[in-house]
Amino acid sequence: MTYRLHRAQSVQALVHAMIVKAGWTEAEARETAHHLVLANLSGHDSHGVGMLPLYFQSLLDGNLSPSSQPLARNTLAPFLIVDAHVALGQPAARQAVEQACTMAQAGGVAILNLLDAHHIGRIGHYAEVAAEAGLLSMFWVNVAGRPPIVAPFAAKEARFGTNPHAIGIPVPESDPIILDFATSRMAHGKARVALNKGEPVPEGYIIDGEGRPTTEPRHVFQHGIHGDERLGALLPFGDHKGAGLSLIAELLSAGLMGAARIDQKPQKSWIINSLFAVLIDPARLEPDAAQRKQRIESYLAFVRAAAPQDPANPVLAPGDKERAMRLARGRDGIPLDDETWSQIAAAARRYGIDAEAF
Ligand code: NAD
Numbered sequence: 364m365t366y367r368l369h370r371a372q373s374v375q376a377l378v379h380a381m382i383v384k385a386g387w388t389e390a391e392a393r394e395t396a397h398h399l400v401l402a403n404l405s406g407h408d409s410h411g412v413g414m415l416p417l418y419f420q421s422l423l424d425g426n427l428s429p430s431s432q433p434l435a436r437n438t439l440a441p442f443l444i445v446d447a448h449v450a451l452g453q454p455a456a457r458q459a460v461e462q463a464c465t466m467a468q469a470g471g472v473a474i475l476n477l478l479d480a481h482h483i484g485r486i487g488h489y490a491e492v493a494a495e496a497g498l499l500s501m502f503w504v505n506v507a508g509r510p511p512i513v514a515p516f517a518a519k520e521a522r523f524g525t526n527p528h529a530i531g532i533p534v535p536e537s538d539p540i541i542l543d544f545a546t547s548r549m550a551h552g553k554a555r556v557a558l559n560k561g562e563p564v565p566e567g568y569i570i571d572g573e574g575r576p577t578t579e580p581r582h583v584f585q586h587g588i589h590g591d592e593r594l595g596a597l598l599p600f601g602d603h604k605g606a607g608l609s610l611i612a613e614l615l616s617a618g619l620m621g622a623a624r625i626d627q628k629p630q631k632s633w634i635i636n637s638l639f640a641v642l643i644d645p646a647r648l649e650p651d652a653a654q655r656k657q658r659i660e661s662y663l664a665f666v667r668a669a670a671p672q673d674p675a676n677p678v679l680a681p682g683d684k685e686r687a688m689r690l691a692r693g694r695d696g697i698p699l700d701d702e703t704w705s706q707i708a709a710a711a712r713r714y715g716i717d718a719e720a721f
Pocket of ligand 1: 504506525545549553684
């Protein structure tokens with residue numbers, strides 16, 4: 364499968380135009396286009412503009428609507444509970460996280476539960492928003508509205524979503540630490556990218572519908588299985604540890620409050636995310652910013668100084684890889700494989716937009 368390099372600004376302009384043409388506001392389009400393109404720039408193509416065809420399919424099927432808007436159910440600090448009503452996820456989540464940031468800056472802490480948003484994208488994005496506001500943040504997110512795709516530890520069939528977890532630690536006057544990952548060993552979107560590229564996935568990441576190890580990404584997509592084959596599953600990262608974290612994310616984000624759970628609700632062409640977050644003002648723990656900076660940076664220096672197994676693969680802190688990728692892709696362009704591009708171009712055509720013109 365071949366790919367082309369696209370300038371981030373051009374792709375962002377295209378995505379923005381598509382979202383506005385589909386009926387969302389300029390502000391909603393700006394945030395969503397910015398979020399998706401930043402995910403590509405960060406190296407997470409699984410959560411970049413390749414998601415757009417799915418969003419537009421949801422719209423076409425009547426499962427996603429520009430008129431859906433989030434509504435706060437509780438704003439009494441330190442709790443912020445927002446019903447997202449399956450609104451477009453990126454603007455809904457950003458707005459909720461920004462509101463929680465304001466709450467945490469005022470009172471030292473905020474506990475946010477955003478319920479039933481459409482796909483909110485890369486969770487580290489919100490840890491970055493919180494870090495920019497000077498806040499520590501922790502996120503647990505579930506994935507519902509579609510069939511389970513991750514097997515519990517020791518199971519040969521799926522019961523979880525890829526339930527991501529992210530933590531952000533701001534470093535005064537420097538780049539934040541951003542840990543952000545799916546609790547499956549591989550994000551489902553990364554299997555989609557491999558499928559679109561016609562490439563195998565590494566060994567140990569997925570099983571087929573009979574629970575056998577496989578490297579063929581088609582086994583984890585309904586449209587990829589043939590005849591009476593059953594859908595396979597992604598494996599959790601870290602065996603029982605990742606599986607346990609996934610279970611906790613489901614219950615914290617959606618399970619306690621009755622939001623869409625992976626084992627509930629009709630399954631349509633959509634992805635529903637609920638998010639549970641804790642935001643903390645670090646100045647309430649250590650008021651001296653210079654001390655905080657020195658303590659964090661001296662520890663990061665200690666970790667980064669560990670002798671690498673392979674000098675070509677240096678020891679990194681969480682967030683380093685995404686920052687390096689942003690520089691490289693900002694300079695060289697974002698690689699989009701032909702299949703992903705043709706899906707985006709087809710969605711654009713339905714709104715009278717020529718993707719090649721951007
Ligand atoms: P991943 O496996 O690439 O891990 C990324 C994390 O590991 C980052 O914090 C990164 O800085 C760190 N990292 C990567 N390489 C490193 C290295 N060599 N040394 C030290 N740290 C390193 O991420 P993933 O599991 O593929 O998830 C990709 C994205 O998918 C995430 O942004 C996640 O939030 C998102 N996601 C979203 C949903 C959803 O439904 N919205 C579901 C699942 C995943």
